[in-house]
Amino acid sequence: MFAKCFLVTLVLGGAAIAADDHASPVTFSKDVLPILQKNCQTCHRPGQIAPMSFLTYKETRPWAKAMKVAVASRKMPPWFADPQVGRFLNDHSLKPTEIETIAKWANTGAVEGDPKDMLAAVNWPDGWQIQPDVIVRGPVVDIPAHPKNDVIEWMSVTVPTGFTKDTWVTSVQIKPEHPAVAHHICLGFNAHTADVTYFEPVWQDKERDTEGSAIPSKGATFGPATPGGRFTSMAEDCYLPGNPVADYREFQAAKLVPAGSDITLNLHYTPNGTAVTDHVQVGFTIAKEPPQRRYVSLSTSAPMDATHFAIPPNDGNWQSPPADVTFDQDVELVYMMPHMHFRGKDMKYTLVYPDGRKEVVLSVPHYDFNWQLGYSTSVKVPKGTKLHVDAHFDNSPNNKFNPNPSRTVYYGEMTWEEMMFPFFGVVVDKDVDPKKILLGRGPIPGGA
Secondary structure (H helix, E strand, O other), rough: OOOHHHHHHHHHHHHHHHHHHOOOOOOOOHHHHHHHHHHOOOOOOOOOOOOOOOOOHHHHHHHHHHHHHHOOOOOOOOOOOOOOOOOOOOOOOHHHEEEEEEHHHHEEEEEEEHHHHOOOOOOOOOOOOOOEEEEEEEEEEEEEEOOHHHHHOEEEEEEOOOOOOOEEEEEEEEOOOOOOEEEEEEEEEEEEOOOOOOOEEEEEEEEEOOOOOOOOOOOOOOOOOOOOOOOEOOOOOEEEOEEOOOOOOOHEEEEOOOOOOOEEEEEEEEOOOEEEEEEEEEEEEOOOOEEEEEEEEEEEOOOOOOOOOOEEEOOOOOOOOOEEEEEOOOOOOOOOOOOOOEEEEEEEEEEEEEOOOOOEEEOOOOOOOOOOOEEEEEEEOOOOOOEEEEEEEOOOOOOOOOOOOOOOOOEOOOOOEEEOEEEEEEEEEEOOOOHOOOOOOOOHHHOO
């Protein structure tokens, strides 16, 4: 172990390992490209979220030294789960040997090597991270450069699925044309009703202060709340920065969309000073045969009312009220995604089993709002288990993303307001009613 750690130190130091560098040359073609294909090219290619492409040597070579710094500090690839907690199926963080390889390549001239050593290029879908079987046209939204108070309220738009028969969906990708202004776009499936007007945006104007924050009223809550100020939603699938695809295939499951369903999209845009028109598309992959397992998207929240959720000024470690749900069915917990805004600091998911035993299944000690990552796992959860989620917020000047540490921050829709909203996904038998998975759930619009 000491020898390995010592080698990493020397590699990252650069010059001290010159002899070893010459003894075992590292090249892009043979050593670096396989790492990029496995861990980086999902984002680092044209049309995706990363600002530069790593598909070819010519594109990658100018970034060699920056890559070394990014991987050595574990800034890239982004992955924020505590490695001592839980087991994750989609962990794309680099192994120490992969970090050594990239550092050594940068330290020794970032050479190309023999092109014959290259793996075949990955056949990435053009503009998509899935290869959709069906593409549904979504709404077209004009985003002004400078709206009133620089705020565009959340809006909902309903569009037809076009599904003429019950359809088992195995993955979903929501694709905005202008990701730079798309904070999130989420969708849910609803039975069609005669009063629906397709492609017509609907929103609620809120009274806001000079900084664009909604003015809270005593006892007011955010969104459809249950008694006590808690909110539990049949959350569906979302586009979020760093998390554009919901893929159930890795869990050998699918989501049922009944024939004739509509899609209702919830859209949240953040203008950036440039007027654009966003054309949204939704891509689906479809199961050829009905699956045995059904995927259900869920979420919960801390209390949203201003009495319970109010982050004090200059507080660097405010503990939110927890979010709790209880499972009323045996399930397999397969997915977790913390969601907070600029002041989010950390989040922890804990299962409290019926016998009182506690198990931390996800801890994100350094939350980063810029990367809304989801963590795939496999945990058998018996009926009667509680999911308990804790979080802290940094409303101090030490938080470089904090727009104003001198104000009290309430629950709200905009990024300068806050949320404590843990998403999670479970897999059940295909015949289980999704609305009966959580104890005490009332009727929730949407499907699963």
